[in-house]
Amino acid sequence: MRLQSAISSAAAMQAIRSNLSTIRKCGRHVHSVASNMAQSDALKYFSQRDAKFLLSAVISKHYSHLTDPEITFAGRSNVGKSSLINAVLRSASLVKTSKKPGHTSALNFFSLSSRAHPKSITVVDMPGYGFRSHQEWGKFIMEYLSTRKELQRVFMLVEAKVGELKSTDESFLDLVEQYGVSTQIVLTKIDKLKCADLEKISSKIIDAATEIAPTAVQPQAICCSSRSKAGIDHLQAEILRVCHILPTK
Ligand SMILES: Nc1nc2c(ncn2[C@@H]2O[C@H](COP(=O)(O)OP(=O)(O)OP(=O)(O)O)[C@@H](O)[C@H]2O)c(=O)[nH]1
C-alpha cells in the first residue's frame, strides 16, 4: 500500500542524500540496501510515528495478547540496544538507557504506529545476555524465542569496535538457529570506528554468524550509530519491510 504523502519531498530527498553519503563513506555491501523509494516511504512512516511504552514482561502471559507484527533487539549487555530503539523510534528517552551493564532486566514492549499507515508494530527491548547468568536470562527468553509467532525478526546487536562474536553471542545464535528465528546482525556504535575498519569487521562477523546459524542469519549486516544517527534510516526501512509495511525487495 502506498503511504500518504504528508511531509515535504525536500525532507525525503535530504534523507536519501544522507543515506547515499553513508553508503559511499562506509561501503555499500555492509548495509542492508534499501531502495531510495523504500527509504523515502520509511521516512514518511517514521516522521508521523507515535511510539508508546506498552508493558514489561517477565512471563509469557504478560505479552500473549499483543498481536501486531513484532521485532526484537537482542545483544550483550551495554551493546546499545535501548539507545538504538530510541534512535529508531525517534525518541530521546522512551527507553531507559544506562552506562551500567545489565540495566534492562525484563522484556520491554513498545508500540510503534504512524498516521501514514494503518498497521502498527510491536518493538521489544530484550535484557542483555552476558551479564546475568545464562540460567537466569535463559528460560524466559528461550520460551519467548521458541513460541512467539508474532516475531518477524531479531536484530542481534554486536558492538562494531569489539570486532568479533563473543561466546554469549554464539550461544544466542545457536538458539535462533534451533528455533528458526530470522536474525539480522546490527553493528552498533560505529561512530567509534573508522569506516575502512567497518567493512572488514562486518564481513568477519557475518561469516562467523552464518557458520553458526546458516538458516537464521540474514546475509547482510546493518551498521548504525545511535549517537551520530548513521544507518538508522536503513534499519527503519528494514523494520518496515520485515513487518510487511513496505514491500520486500
Ligand atoms: N559512542 C556511542 N555510545 C553509545 C551508542 N549507543 C549507546 N551508547 C552508550 O552505550 C551505553 C549502553 O547503552 P544502552 O542502550 O543502555 O545499552 P543496552 O544494550 O540497552 O544495555 P543493557 O540494557 O544493560 O543490556 C550507554 O552509555 C550509551 O550512551 C552509540 O551509538 N555510540
Ligand SMILES: [Mg+2]
Ligand atoms: Mg537496555
